[in-house]
Amino acid sequence: MTRRYLLLALRLLAVLNVAAFSAGQVAASDMPGVVAVVPGQSVERIDRDAVYLLAPSGTPMNAAQALAALDAGDFSKEVPSESGASLLERDLWMAIALKNTAGDGQGDIRRVLGLGGIFVDYPRVYLAGDGVTPTEILGTKAGEGQPLVPRYFTYIRTQSFDLSPGATRIALINTHLNDRPTLGVFREGELGSRQIIATLIKASFTLTLLVIGIVLAVISILTRRWLSFFVAIGFGFVMIQVDTSLYSTAFASTPQTGRMVWEIMTVSLIFYLYYVFLFACQETLSLRKYPWLGVIAILLPLPLIWIAINSDATTDIIWAVYIALILHAVTIGMKLDIDPNLRRLTMILLLLCVAAAILVEPYYLGRTLPDLTVEYIRDAIRLTAGFAMLIVVLVDVRRSSAERVRLANEKLAAMRTQAETNQRLLDMERSYSRAREAATRRKHQLAAASHDIRQPLLGLRSALNNESGSLSTGLQARLGEAIDYLEHLTNEYSDREDSVAAPMKPDEAYSLDLIVRAVGDMFGSEAQAAGIAFTAASTDCQTDIPALALIRATSNLVANALRHAQASTITLTVEHQDGCVITVRDDGQGMDEATLSAVQTRGTKGTESDGDGLGLAIVHELAHRHGFTFELESSPGHGTAARLILSKA
DSSP states (O other): OHHHHHHHHHHHHHHHHHHHHHHHHHHHHTOOSEEEEOTTOOEEOGGGGOEEEEOOTTOOOOHHHHHHHHHTTOOBSSOOOOOSSOGGGSEEEEEEEEEEOOOTTSOOEEEEEEEESOOSSOOEEEEEETTEEEEEOBSEESSTTOOEEOSOSSEEEBOOEEEOTTOEEEEEEEEEGGGOOEEEEEETTHHHHHHHHHHHHHHHHHHHHHHHHHHHHHHHHHTTOHHHHHHHHHHHHHHHHHTHHHHHHHHOSSHHHHHHHHHHHHHHHHHHHHHHHHHHTTTTTTTTTOHHHHHHHHHTTTHHHHIIIIIOOHHHHHHHHHHHHHHHHHHHHHHOSSOHHHHHHHHHHHHHHHHHHHHTSTTTGGGTSOHHHHHHHHHHHHHHHHHHHHHHHHHHHHHHHHHHHHHHHHHHHHHHHHHHHHHHHHHHHHHHHHHHHHHHHHHHHHHHHHHHHHHHHHHHHHHHHHTTTTSOHHHHHHHHHHHHHHHHHHHHTOOSGGGGSOOOOOSSOEETHHHHHHHHHHHHHHHHHHTOEEEEEOOOOEEOSOHHHHHHHHHHHHHHHHHHSOOSEEEEEEEEESEEEEEEEEOSOOOOHHHHHHTTSTTOOOTTOOSOSOHHHHHHHHHHHHTOEEEEEEOTTSOEEEEEEEOOO
16 A cells, blocks of 8 residues: 555656646746846846856856856856766856846946855856956955855845946856756845745744644644654654754854755654654565565665765755655555544645645746745645644544543443442342341241140140040041141251251152042041032052152142132042142132232232242242142133142152
8 A cells, every 4th residue: 555655656746747847948948038127126036037057077167257158159048967977066157137127317226136045055146247347246245355255045145236227237156056046136125124024934834833743742642642743743843844944044154064954954854754654654564574674674765864965966855855755644644543534634635735845846836936935835835734734633633532432421331330230239139138037037937936846746646645545546547647747847847957858758659649638638627617619539640759748739739729719619639641640720710820920939929818928839849849840720710720740650
């Protein structure tokens, strides 16, 4: 993806290069050779009307010789080109004719020449004409007999000179081929005021952009976005580098010092932007996978240091700056930790700003536009890039803040839900603890009651033995069985260790007729007294389930039917199926599904019942303990049927 973006950007730059260069060549070929100087007006970018002469290599040429070559027609409108040897070894002469177009009687007009550029060495400016020997006019003298000192570093002004009405003067500029300046002719004092205004505007723009860079850096630190922090620092670095010439003009003592400051800041910017790109895109470029490729990528920009120190090739460094800016835009578009759509939008805006900045370079539209116009365009480009970055980051921060608020609300809601769940669990645990305490107390009460009941039972058994002679054999047997049943019940609720042992089974299977007869004897008299027809019928079906468990279960079912069903008939039967089935059926009022489900829970009873709600729960417990099945069917108005399904013996 990175390679594709780079190829597209380079192709765009190549197209713009060819188109702008062609347009510049056509425009230059149509330029007149004499600049008309009108009273009350200034003329910018008069260098497009200049003619050029490249002095022979190693041959010095003074102003008089240059003027003679101009008269001989050796100058050309085509800008000379040179390759191979150092550009600083070749002197370039520029000549421009300035004519006062005012009529006679209007008086002389006073003008100054302005030269714009980043100079390795100061150019030398001469004024000739009307048979006068060429006179150097650049800058002001520090004292009588002292050399001329230029006023500025990046935009040099000359001494003022007079032009008589109709007179033509020739300006000769001696510079290096690589330092070809832009030219303008201004009214006296106008150049300084314009520079002051431009400097103030540029300073305000730079201050605004630095504030934007600081805001971006602070936002990046607060949101812990470290790549965004490095990008913000790079943005501020770009803004500072753009005004390097301003700092050089203010603080550099010589053009060489100013040039060195510009080169140091510019090359440092290139290295910073390039290495931020490598840091952000190291995974995309497989730099960790192939260490040798990473070493090559790290060393790739080092030749720029040699270029800056030895060749003074300004164009090479400037192109490296634009390539670094393109890489910075790619870094933002691909790796900046913001919303992907905002990343792409930012990258497109920044690439457009880079393309616009290239177009106003002196090699392209910068040759056809006034200097101050170019500066204003550059400042507008910088502001566009800066505010685009700021707006995009603020929008993303707003979106991120909204997302964080949403996540915080969701987390808070989850914490509330968890707290409610924990509270419910705590309440359930407390309820369970209270239930266990109640069950323990009940168990202890039952154990105490069992102990208290056991003593009267012993007395009853002793009395039964003493009266055995006066009782019939059948009555004596039934009373003995009843006492045995009560003793078994007291042992069930005793808290002695031997009472909780595994239920004992008889050595041999027995007939369920024993269960039917025992329950029939227990409830026959009660049913007759209540006017209920109670029938107990059995077959010879055998089981090995303890008799006491079946007697307890069956007696609870019959007792429920007698006391709570409001029945007129109750039947107790035993049937052969796949095992034995004990059925207690009544024709009472019955129950709906909700009531039927509720009454099988311990402690729950029907609306008409005056019991404790324990009978059916006891049956379920006995079925679970001894391995038989308990089923209950009922419907309103059709009675109830309870079944104990026993496995074969």
